[in-house]
Amino acid sequence: MAATPREFAEGIGRAFAGALLFSLPILMTMEMWWLGFYMAPWRLILMVAAFFPILVALSHFVGFDETAGLPHDIVHATVAYGVAFTCSAAILGVLAILRPGMGVRELTGKILLQSVPAALGALLAQAHFGSPPEKEQRRREASYLSHLFFIVVGALYVAMTVAPTDEMVLIAARMTDAHAIAAAIISLALLHVFVYGAGFAGHPVSEDAPNALRPFLRLTVVGYALSLGVSAFLLWIFGRFENESIVPIVHGTVVLGLPAALGAAAARLTLDTE
Amino acid sequence: MTPRSKQKASEDQRGHAAISPAEWIAVAISAAIVIGAVVTLLLHAPRDRTPPDLVVTVDGVEPVTAGFLVRFTIDNKGGTTAAHVIVRGESRGNAGGEDPEAVFDYVPDGSRRRGGLLFTHDPRQGQLTVHAVGYREP
Numbered sequence: 001m002a003a004t005p006r007e008f009a010e011g012i013g014r015a016f017a018g019a020l021l022f023s024l025p026i027l028m029t030m031e032m033w034w035l036g037f038y039m040a041p042w043r044l045i046l047m048v049a050a051f052f053p054i055l056v057a058l059s060h061f062v063g064f065d066e067t068a069g070l071p072h073d074i075v076h077a078t079v080a081y082g083v084a085f086t087c088s089a090a091i092l093g094v095l096a097i098l099r100p101g102m103g104v105r106e107l108t109g110k111i112l113l114q115s116v117p118a119a120l121g122a123l124l125a126q127a128h129f130g131s132p133p134e135k136e137q138r139r140r141e142a143s144y145l146s147h148l149f150f151i152v153v154g155a156l157y158v159a160m161t162v163a164p165t166d167e168m169v170l171i172a173a174r175m176t177d178a179h180a181i182a183a184a185i186i187s188l189a190l191l192h193v194f195v196y197g198a199g200f201a202g203h204p205v206s207e208d209a210p211n212a213l214r215p216f217l218r219l220t221v222v223g224y225a226l227s228l229g230v231s232a233f234l235l236w237i238f239g240r241f242e243n244e245s246i247v248p249i250v251h252g253t254v255v256l257g258l259p260a261a262l263g264a265a266a267a268r269l270t271l272d273t274e
Numbered sequence: 275m276t277p278r279s280k281q282k283a284s285e286d287q288r289g290h291a292a293i294s295p296a297e298w299i300a301v302a303i304s305a306a307i308v309i310g311a312v313v314t315l316l317l318h319a320p321r322d323r324t325p326p327d328l329v330v331t332v333d334g335v336e337p338v339t340a341g342f343l344v345r346f347t348i349d350n351k352g353g354t355t356a357a358h359v360i361v362r363g364e365s366r367g368n369a370g371g372e373d374p375e376a377v378f379d380y381v382p383d384g385s386r387r388r389g390g391l392l393f394t395h396d397p398r399q400g401q402l403t404v405h406a407v408g409y410r411e412p
Contacts, residue, residue, distance in 0.1 A: 002294035012300065037382035038355040038412040041319040045312055068292035075293055075301045082304020085311065103384030105318035112311045 003065065011065030014129055015083045015122040018064060020091070022121025022157070023084070027091045027114055031164040035238055036110030037103075044113055047237050048081075051116050054156070055080055055123055057149055061139050062271070064125040066132050077123065084118030085111060117160050124157070127270055139271060144218075151223045154267025155230040155260035162259055163234035172251035180254045187227065187254075187261035192220040194265030227260035228253055320353030320383055327352035328381065328406035330361055333388075335402070341394040346404050348389065350381045356409035363391040367400035380412065 003011065026032055036044075055077035059067055064080065067073050089111045092098045098107055126135060142150070162168065175183070196215055232253045235241055241249050293301075333345040344363055350356055359378040374391040381387050391404065 002292050003297065005294070005296045008294055008296040008300070034380055034412065037385070038357075038380070040323075041315045044315065048308070048312065072292055075297055078308070079297070079300045079304045081308045082300065085304075085307050101386045101388070103318065103382060103386075104314060106382045106385045108311050108314045108318070112308075112315065115308075115311075 008065070012079070012083065014125040015064035015080060016087055018125025018128060019080075019084050019087045019118040019122040021128060022124065023088070023114060023118040024091065026117050026161055026164075027088065027095065027097075029161075029164060031166060032114060033092075033097050033110055035164055036113040037106040039109065039113065039239060041105075041109070043237055043239065044109060047116055048112065050233075050237075051119065052077060052081075054153065055119055058120070058123040058153060061142070061146070061150075062125075062127050062131065062135060063123050066134060077119075080119040080122040081115060083122050084115040087122075088114035088118050120153075120156065120160070124153075147219070148222065148226060150267045150271040151219075151226050151264040152230060153271065154263040154265070155227045156234075156263070158263025158266070159227075159230055159234055159256050159260040163231075163256055164238050168235065168252055168256055169240060169248075171255045172248050175251050175255065180251050183254050183258050184224075187258050188220060188224050191223050191227075191261050191265045192216060195219050195223065195268050223264050224257070224261055227264045228257045231256035231260045318384065322353050324353035326350050326354055326356035326359075326381070326383065326409060328356060328359060328409070330404045330406055332402065332404050335396075335398055337396075338392070341392060342396050344391045344393065344397060344402065344404060346389060346391070347386055348378065348381055348406065349386045350383050353383055355380055355382045355412050356406075357412040359409040360407050361389060361391070361404060362407045363393070363397065363402065363404045365393060365395070365397035365400035365402050372397075375407075381409075 056070075056073045059073040059076040059080070060070075063073070063076055065076065067076055089098070092110060092114065097110065126132070131139075139146075139150075196219075232249075235249075235252050235256060240252060244252075327350065329349045329351055331347050331349070333347055335342055335344050337343075346361065346363075348359065348361060357380050359381050361376045361378070362373055363375075364373045372393050372395065374393060376389040376391055378387050378389065
């Protein structure tokens with residue numbers, strides 16, 4: 001069944017609301033304005049492209065409206081970028097971040113960079129404002145691989161808001177190796193407690209073993225590895241690894257890995273349905 | 275075929291029909307916006323990442339309560355962003371020997387920023403120069 005124009009307008013409304021809800025704090029982060037112009041254009045374009053498959057899959061499981069298969073998911077992911085761009089341009093304009101005298105590249109870069117988190121927010125709209133039963137069923141029937149996808153989305157959701165800030169570099173520089181190891185242990189513990197401890201009895205994924213080691217490896221360790229992957233990707237794309245030696249790179253990844261792991265863990269609560 | 279995969283197959287078949295005309299319009303506009311932005315970015319991206327080329331122009335000198343204000347514009351005609359740009363004004367031959375400074379967080383390539391320098395004596399009495407004296411890479 002195709003959506004009526006009214007239903008579609010409601011969907012677009014949800015997309016705008018979701019985009020704003022998630023990206024307003026990021027729109028008010030000055031490092032994001034600066035990255036918009038000093039980030040190399042190829043990095044920015046790569047980021048927009050790399051997020052597209054994530055947005056398509058997100059449209060399948062959450063989205064801002066009902067979808068009927070892959071072509072429809074692709075349509076919604078593209079619309080999410082359009083909504084996100086419009087939303088970012090409007091808010092950055094209102095906040096006087098975009099002004100006359102700025103070059104075309106500066107203006108375009110600033111808006112396009114902010115469109116990426118805003119599009120993520122747009123396609124998570126139904127996680128905030130209620131999902132149709134069809135999407136809940138898709139999430140209930142999710143395979144192991146889909147659960148790993150939820151972990152990546154959760155990690156991105158929380159890590160994205162802090163990844164561009166200078167504090168990541170500053171904290172990484174202050175940490176000793178002992179601090180980094182402690183942060184990694186806390187991240188793993190958080191993930192494990194959220195994934196298996198917080199009342200998931202009867203959940204298909206948490207049910208599989210009386211023996212504690214297997215589930216630990218199956219979701220916690222894999223989840224943390226994915227969180228570190230998300231963390232390293234965001235820091236790299238924002239150019240935080242440039243001209244750095246290996247120690248600050250590892251420390252930075254572990255630092256951003258902490259919010260990423262928290263987001264990954266929380267995704268088990270918000271995206272997984274019993 | 276299990277009931278689930280059957281349902282999935284029919285979902286995929288309905289995929290195209292399920293997209294309403296309004297959605298096609300929205301997707302066309304959205305795709306145009308995003309592709310337009312990417313193309314604009316590529317067209318305006320500097321060919322080479324040449325160092326910042328900072329050009330300062332004086333827009334005017336006017337008396338203010340504390341002395342004299344020199345308003346200026348700084349343009350970056352180079353290929354990369356300059357961070358922490360220091361602009362210094364000098365008025366040679368002026369009795370005070372003043373050299374006020376202004377600092378800009380960023381002057382992106384292809385963009386311009388405005389600022390002002392404050393003198394206690396009228397800098398037009400001497401030979402006024404305003405120029406960028408340094409920056410760092412972002």
